[in-house]
Amino acid sequence: MKCEGCGAQIQHESEKKPGYIPLDVFTKRISEGKQVLCQRCFRARHYGKLEPVRISKDFLHELSRIVDDFERIIWVLDITDFEGSYDPFLIDILRNKEKIIVVNKIDLLPRAVSIQEIKDWVLKRLEIERIEEIFLTSTLRTYGIRKLASQLGNFRKVLFVGVTNVGKSSLVRALTGADLSITPFPGTTLGLIKARMQGTTIFDTPGLVTEHRIIDLLPAECQKRIVAQKHLSRMTFKPENNKTFFIGGMCRFDIQFATEFLPIFQVFAGQGVKFHLTDSKKADELWERQYGKLLVPPCTPKQPSFQSLNWREEEFDLDVGEELAIAGLGWLSIRRGPLRIKVKIPEKITVKKRIALVNPYRGGMSDE
Template sequence: MSKAFQTIEKCPGCGSKIQHDKPGKPGFIPADVYERRLKEGKEILCQRCFKLKHYGMLVGEVDEDEIIDFLRKTVTKFRNFMYVLDIFDFEGTYRPEINEMIKDKNVIYVVNKFDILPKSVSGAQLKKWLTDRINNANSDNIFITSTKNEFGISKLKKYLENLRGEMLVLGVTNVGKSSLLKKLTNSKVTVSPYPGTTIGIVKHKLKNLKVYDTPGIIVNDRMIDLFDAECQAKILAKGEVNRKTFKPYPEEVIFIGGLCKISAKMKNEESLRPIFQIFAPENVSFHKTKNKNFIDNFPKYFGKELVPPCKKMDISGLNFKNLSIEVNEGFELSIPGLCWINIKRGPVQFDVYLPENVSVYIRPSLIQPKRKFKNS
């Protein structure tokens, strides 16, 4: 090891001592990467903070309980909070564990990625829908944004610039907190002076307000969390969500990616077929089939007809469940981290097959129907 490696260095992202021997632990950076970036005069971040800063992901040997414990201790130091949500994955990012931590606090809700919704959804319509969904929310403390096209950014920035003191930013992984704060503050990463933890929070400043960004909370009940980081990045909703209308026969199976399949029939009208739209990120595949060989051997098609997974994946360690769910017109079936299904003609009786840990929700429709379908 060169003499440079013996120099005591600390990661500016979390304050941990730089080390090269324990991957996954705070402060780890491969020795060759450290040496190269040191010679080139580039910023040196530990591997965990590098991925946190550039990809919004907390990696390594840190689990959900550790993050939640850290946040519970940190939350007591603040009165003001910014809770960042992802409108594509509302149920997956609006979390009871976060709500419990910030009850009786001053909270603003920033609902990000507005650009991915169909153009037919107006900001006013979305705000009304959110007000009905979010506890203790009103039109004054909900901000709808898009970091991609900067929708709502100037309004949020103006609001924050009129505040003083400190504000803590919370949210699960992949909601776009880092991108949002970069748009708002244009500040660089600095170490927050909070002792007693190797996880750390990152301080930004906006006029008279200090804004502290926290690591994304790791959850385990969204479909996207089952895939590797590279695949997550590929299937995250970036452009306007893909949608497809289905009018299936009862014997047909629809795969949404590779780990979720559904079949559907009308609840009461046997002579009619249900009609619904599935909304998912552009790289999530839809595949309708009644081929029994395909249905029984679906893992063979991972990364091909069925994405995600983005490549071969061993699912022998996953447990799956079958759910029977009735969804009426005016409601949607939401599968966090994957898709939502909007009912056009129902009520629809769904049989859903997916990993046991992935939650499923029925919610009032975000996408309002524009026309009635004939009885055909």
């Protein structure tokens, strides 16, 4: 028997493993005909507490084997973290599969970005073939759910895949009404969960942990704090030369430029992420002293500690209409340039220079 919230196999032996529920509690809920939730899901729903559980790497290999068993693969991407959710592992295993791309959380973008602009931007960023269609969705606003449901109704058996925290389970619940565990914590789903939508059977999968996003380096409580829930934070900066800009404590930009006019850039990230601009001469001392304090994430100085991370540096030349995205954290968008910056981040984190997604001079988002 599996947990009806996260899909983990029910077991009574170890609290540290997925699917644990005390035997007496399990027996009582069965006898009373109540929903069976593992202890982890019960605490997440009723107390807002999620115990961390690492997804077995065996599931990644299992996913490669089972994708051929489904008529369509529904690959869910997060528009607020496109570089983090467009994972190379999934690109490889889904490249020649029949798939539908769902771009979720579009309600978190500024209304200056139109639906058509989002779709055009995503099409330019995709590097894979055999895409049947792209759907833009928001479970918060229920945008795009009806159209997606109509499309999925053409198939008997579909599989939802994606990295953690893209909103797969929220989409499955919106489509089917299934009582899945939906929490603000990444990685809530731990096993395959089956739900019905009229004649279509939908399977939800555990979110994949990429280790190429900032949030993948953080504990669950900190991830919950920094991931955008209702909107993105946006701030505009007009820095002078020899300034250092921090997006939290895990992403540092040293600004260099030689133009007549000062550059202007905007930064987009979750509400819990802290921005800070300082003189480059003070940056080293401030970074270590305020890491995990003024500079969030991380949410504490020790998870992870400054000294435990391997840091790398990259330089980028950016101009108007370009952005620099930090996977699992946010992005910097150039409003006046050019601008040269040196980025310092943890070693494996993806940093991507890309064409701008957000342009404040364009039309707003229309209703479905």
